[in-house]
Amino acid sequence: MAKLPRERTSVMTIVRDPIARVLSTYEFSVEVAARFLVHPNLTSATRMSSRIRKSNVISTLDIWPWKYLVPWMREDLFARRDARKSKGVVVIEDDNPYDMEEMLMPLHKYLDTPTAHDIIxxxxxxxxxxxxxxSHLSEAHEVRHCVQKYKSLGEPVLQVAKRRLDSMLYVGLTEEHRESASLFANVVGSQVLSHVVPSNATAKTKTTKSEASVTVTDSGSDKSEIQNGTSEVALNKTEAKSGNMTVKTLMEVYEGCITHLRKSQGTRRVNSLKRISPANFTRGTRTRVPNEVIQQIKSLNNLDVELYKYAKEIFVKEHELVSKKLVSTSKRSIVDLQNELRSVFGGMDDEKMWKFVSVALMLLLLFLLFLFVNARRRRTSKVKI
Structure with a gap:
């Protein structure tokens, strides 16, 4: 980030609770790796995954840290499946998915691997x-390894991370994703839309160019899975071209998107985990993780624990700023209303104007009351007849 031009670069991020992040990382790396188990062997799975990746598709295997974790877990799952086949019938007595060694790497062993220490x-x-x-910086690896070896060196790195959070345009929290989305729409979306809408108005007079779509997919085991797991990210053409996109419509689009995404990901997750049944990850199964493992995660992620606390403080401040902004906007709306009333009623001062408005509202209420009473009388007379 330090290499990017500050005047033309805005950085934002979403920070997650370290315990949830580590558990989710374990679950997702296993889930995606399990999709390749439809292949007869690891060689076939590796060859197929490299063959189906296209230039216009963003694969899970292109994204950090999954491009390292998924192949690692894929290799482990195939090795365990081969071991089960060589043994013949394997009886799995424990139904704890985090400690099912015959099927997948147990969580407590996963946490203590060199890969987990280096990446997770x-x-x-x-x-x-x-x-x-x-990182593209060669010295970054040396610094990271020093911090991992000498824990006392972690504090300076933590301070660097905190300062970078301070300089970001927006910081959200995964655990508060709806509130984070709302803040994002108000903090970032409103700024973007203020530039997009005028540009759309100008663009109406220009020739429309061909639009490219970006496709995001989770790497799977075969072509049909790739297609089923594909979602396209596209701009709402009608809203954008008409200039009607607002923070409200932005949130509506988000709600529709997140609902669809959760449904499709849930279905895909179930289908993937069937291949390592009876292992299955749900919200309920996380209660099966022993407390000593939770404490181990906290200890191994001590810097992330402190960073998450700091991110929550930033999030609260962002919320307060947006709330003040909305209140300020409301006050401006009232002032605008006053100015409009003044323009309608000429040189009338504030006191006389508000007296007039009060009288008008009173007359309106009396008129509505009259209509209500009259309607009831009519209904009563009909009943008597």
Missing amino acids: HNGATFQIAGLTNN
């Missing part, structure tokens, strides 16, 4: 500080 633990802090294994 304190991943949010390292990512924001620019020190992940995906």
